[in-house]
Amino acid sequence: MRYSYHRPASLDEASDMAAALPNARFIQGGTDLMVRIGQGRERPGHLISLRRIGELTTIDANREIRIGAGATLSDTLAHPDIRRRLPALAQSLAALGSRQVRNMGTIGGNLCNASPAADTAPPLLVYDARVEIRNGRAIRCLPLAEFLLGPGKTALQAGEILVAIVVPDPPEGTGSAFIRRGRVTMDLAIASVAASVRLNGGASIAIRVAAGAVAPTPRRLTAAEAVATPTDDWSRAAIAAREQIEPITDLRASAEYRRHLTGILVRRALTMAAAASGQWSIDR
């Protein structure tokens, strides 16, 4: 048979299949891959569906929050611990695509597709998430920032499987938020920003900012984090953020507009995150 469809029941079986079929592609919800196949942009020899592998879909929130890469976007969004402990991630999931897309797509697929505009990436970056990768019978871990390498490019080597995303529990008093702007709900983001904030009165203890759709990969904006303070209404953070991105002009927006928008979103996301932390009210 020239090409075919496979449904392994375990990670071991999936790894062995990928090793035996060099022109195979893994598939989860299919919301990205099926579009490319339909348009003839991709023609894998074999498809290996990971849907039957139960351990890929579990979400474990006992200490760190471990999200199976095969958990659907809907199931991740519906999880009470994710809503309560990782609100910026929940906000990004609620903004992602439509109900149908969220019912099909998976959080691992959103990361493996490696779109510069991947909605779940900025919040996962500010939460310091790492990814767990299966290589044959071995497991390796990477910070998410080292997993996303460029448009459509991840650190996954041939035959490797993204197994889980592990997020440390944010410390008590952390507030976080996610904002995205697109032309319409269903379209990719023009720019998106996630922020997490921990304050002691007006003093910054830990600030994190990440942006999507304004560089080859979603990225942490460390220059903005370094100068971020609520006492100047986050102005310097917004200016630094505009400098640290590398936006492009495409059919959705010009580079200049993306730069302008990112400054505004950084300020708003930090303001919302600070308010959520309970340490700094918006109208103070």
Add this chain to the structure above:
Amino acid sequence: MLLTINGRPHDVHVEPFESLASTLRERLQMLGTKVGCDRGECGTCTVLLDDVPVYSCLVLTRSCEGRRIRTIEGVATANELHPVQRAFVTHDAVQCGYCTPGQVMSAIALLEQHALPSDDEIRRSMSGNLCRCGCYPKIHAAVKSVAAAAVEANDDR
């Protein structure tokens, strides 16, 4: 392979990369499910898979073995429209009608999960179904009326 559609088994031969929308329309002549964009953006091809709405143009048919597929053909009984279908007629929520099967499937899924959704929940939940004619206010009113009628019926009991 064996597909379970609207509660009935169908034995079909499908290609490895075939979409569920193609299988329904081209192999089973179930033409109620429409295809608009064929790339997961318009919602016209919405069907329920294990009771949740999905875009059938992006679902691999081969992944549907053992799962419950519900299409617009299974919604009405022999002599009676589904309450959602009736509400679409009453509220004139149809202009050209092409998006209607997908809209009805999304509305049914929403109302099965939330008997009384808020206006905002209706808008969010239905946002994956585009209507090129712009019948959104009437579609919204139709969905809302079904929810309200269900509550009234419950109160009467």
